[in-house]
Amino acid sequence: MLETLPSIVARRLKEVVLSRLQDESVVVLQGPRAVGKSTLLGELANSLNTGEARVEIVDLDDLATRTAAQADPALFVRGTAPIMIDEFQHVPELLDAIKSELNRDGSPGRFVLTGSTRYAALPATAQALTGRAHLIDVLPLSQGEITGSRENFASALLSDPRSLVSMQAPATPREEYIRRVVAGGFPSALRRASPASRTRWFDDYVRLVVERDVMDLSRVRQRRQLPLLLRQLASQTGQILNVANASVALGIEQSTTENYTKLLETVFLIQRLPAWGTTLGSRVAASPKIHMIDSGLASYLLRLSESRLAAASAQSLTEFGHLLETFVVGEICRQLDWLDSPVHRGHWRTRTGEEIDLILEREDGKVVAVEVKAGSQVRASELGSQMALSRKLGDQFLAGVTLYTGTRAYTHDTDFHVIPIDRLWRSTA
Secondary structure, eight states: OOTTOOSSOOOTHHHHHHHHTTTOSEEEEEOOTTSSHHHHHHHHHHHHOBTTBOOOEEETTSHHHHHHHHHOGGGGGOSSSSEEEESGGGOTHHHHHHHHHHHHOOOTTOEEEEESSOGGGSOGGGOTTTTTEEEEEOOSOOHHHHHTOOOOHHHHHHHOTTHHHHOOOOOOOHHHHHHHHHHOSOHHHHTOSSHHHHHHHHHHHHHHIIIIIIHHHOOOTTTTHHHHHHHHHHTTTTEEOOHHHHHHHHTSOHHHHHHHHHHHHHTTSEEEEOBOOGGGOTTBOOOOEEEESOHHHHHHHTTOOHHHHHSOSHHHHHHHHHHHHHHHHHHHHHHHTTSSSOOEEEEEEBTTSOEEEEEEEOTTSOEEEEEEOOSSOOOGGGGHHHHHHHHHHGGGEEEEEEEESSSOOEEETTTEEEEEGGGGTSOOO
């Protein structure tokens, strides 16, 4: 699986961006470092080059280019559309210059920007394009992008969940699931030939993001605590975020821990999955879940190798379960980003113990409940939370789907489907 990754991977987001440029003046591609934003920008430029008109890319990771852009921002936002700027957060003054250009000509397809910092986390003075910039997340590679298959799981999940049951395919062994979870989706890590080489890559990656990107955002007084906090948060992946526990473990104030957690979220190392359904009653918990941006990164931070996760122990089963949930939620969210219609995402948990890993709500209010199970069998009793939510929502409830490591897809009681996890990247067409 890892040795065949091509030098340039066909990203589904390419066609999405080209489509959005027909309507949007500014498209901002935001995501973690090293996921291929610059490569995607280059592919977009190649697709848009026609005749003698050539689309050029302004690379603000280059210090000389950055200095020149800071000195004369207006110069760098003029020219033939689309103007493409890589790592725009290094020179936020460019956003004011772009706003001035849009005041003169706000036609679609003017600018494509990439950034390794969440746009919403920029200082208010730098958010000149708020309301005029269309944001698209560029995340680690999906399993289909890695294997060269075209996934449509999320689309089927939201339109016709029952269709996912009809397809049967060769079984994926547990060892393969473990291998995929540990490998993750960062292109450079996937191209490493050995686990030791991949570990060295993650060492350098975390050091670069924490010591460079985070420090560019904020003056962190206790900078040595950031890598330790990142590991603490990795140990919570797939679980309710508990900043207080992390604060106690590190011996720092909770307010400081929360601020540092926000910084790690800003540079796309972690992401929060908000609570859903808080309007359903006071029994619904409001705390978000936390997921590492990539299951491979989480495995590295927790020192969880393939052999350790494959061990037949209660601890290994628990650790794999949390990583698998992060892996599956990440895969589904990547596919959701390819769809035209927005889908609200969250998790559901009540104070009486009912919980669902991922809730997807369509624009029309229809809801799909997704559960992730690391086991190869799903008992009827494990569908209780989905059934409870179905009773609460009535006709608003579209389906409950349980993804597991077993081999058979089947339906339990009309609206509740049990489906192997590998259907995420196997076409159902």
